[in-house]
Amino acid sequence: MSEPILRVKDVHKSFDETGVLHGVSLDIREGEVVVIVGPSGCGKSTLLRCINGLETIDRGEIFLRGEKISGRTKDLHLVRQKIGMVFQSYDLFPHMKVMDNLLLGPVRALGRPREEAEKEAMEMLARVGLREKADVYPRTLSGGQKQRVALVRAMMMHPEILLLDEITAALDPEMVSEVLNVVIDLARGGMTMAIVTHEMRFAEAVADEVLFLEDGVVVEQGPPEKFFHAPETERAQQFLKSFTYSFKKSEVQPKNNPED
Ligand SMILES: Nc1ncnc2c1ncn2[C@@H]1O[C@H](COP(=O)(O)OP(=O)(O)OP(=O)(O)O)[C@@H](O)[C@H]1O
Numbered sequence: 393m394s395e396p397i398l399r400v401k402d403v404h405k406s407f408d409e410t411g412v413l414h415g416v417s418l419d420i421r422e423g424e425v426v427v428i429v430g431p432s433g434c435g436k437s438t439l440l441r442c443i444n445g446l447e448t449i450d451r452g453e454i455f456l457r458g459e460k461i462s463g464r465t466k467d468l469h470l471v472r473q474k475i476g477m478v479f480q481s482y483d484l485f486p487h488m489k490v491m492d493n494l495l496l497g498p499v500r501a502l503g504r505p506r507e508e509a510e511k512e513a514m515e516m517l518a519r520v521g522l523r524e525k526a527d528v529y530p531r532t533l534s535g536g537q538k539q540r541v542a543l544v545r546a547m548m549m550h551p552e553i554l555l556l557d558e559i560t561a562a563l564d565p566e567m568v569s570e571v572l573n574v575v576i577d578l579a580r581g582g583m584t585m586a587i588v589t590h591e592m593r594f595a596e597a598v599a600d601e602v603l604f605l606e607d608g609v610v611v612e613q614g615p616p617e618k619f620f621h622a623p624e625t626e627r628a629q630q631f632l633k634s635f636t637y638s639f640k641k642s643e644v645q646p647k648n649n650p651e652d
Pocket residue numbers: 407408412430431432433434435436437438439
């Protein structure tokens with residue numbers, strides 16, 4: 393088997409003596425999508441933040457294409473350029489138009505020729521249905537449009553791997569699918585990703601592997617067919633049950649009043 397793009401090995405992390413991650417390990421191979429699920433506070437965001445060096449780790453090691461990236465103090469920005477990340481909040485620069493947001497990384501940080509990067513940005517905007525939005529300011533975009541731009545911005549850096557942390561959590565329900573479909577499109581295009589989400593249907597559709605985290609420990613791990621339909625641990629079964637119910641509720645169409 394080929395060497396994984398990302399290798400997380402026995403990572404421990406605490407904040408002020410409170411343990412948050414207790415020995416998490418995870419391998420992601422080229423083109424693979426790993427979805428990380430688990431109850432609120434179990435350490436999902438912390439794990440992603442440790443991977444791209446936003447948090448230091450207490451124990452363990454993290455490798456990107458075989459190169460150790462944890463515990464580094466030098467050249468952290470070079471590592472981050474290879475690891476794209478999109479968060480729940482829209483973190484576009486408000487004073488810059490969409491295109492300038494997209495060119496900042498590739499042109500300023502990577503030194504790519506502006507014209508070439510601009511052409512690529514236009515193609516990517518078109519792919520996510522935002523061809524007309526290159527010249528507007530982020531404040532004029534909907535939440536779903538902003539998150540699609542944020543995805544394009546991350547992709548413009550040609551990252552080795554993309555980390556997504558609940559990127560639809562702040563969106564109105566009707567905008568969720570337009571963003572998740574872009575992610576599914578990226579997955580089909582072979583992008584390697586680690587995705588934290590509470591959207592279980594999406595998780596099942598996009599994942600090659602599911603990681604169920606609870607209290608900073610990997611409780612269950614496996615292919616989506618197995619995890620979502622025949623989970624082994626009681627904890628995973630309970631966790632999934634709560635989702636099944638909320639899904640059913642949200643799916644109930646409002647009753648049509650025949651008088652209307
Ligand atoms: N900077 C920090 N300082 C202190 N504690 C922190 C910090 N960041 C996270 N924590 C704590 O670590 C634990 C895990 O937080 P984390 O944000 O990783 O959870 P999560 O699984 O992403 O939850 P959610 O689904 O609600 O986003 C929580 O108890 C949280 O309070």
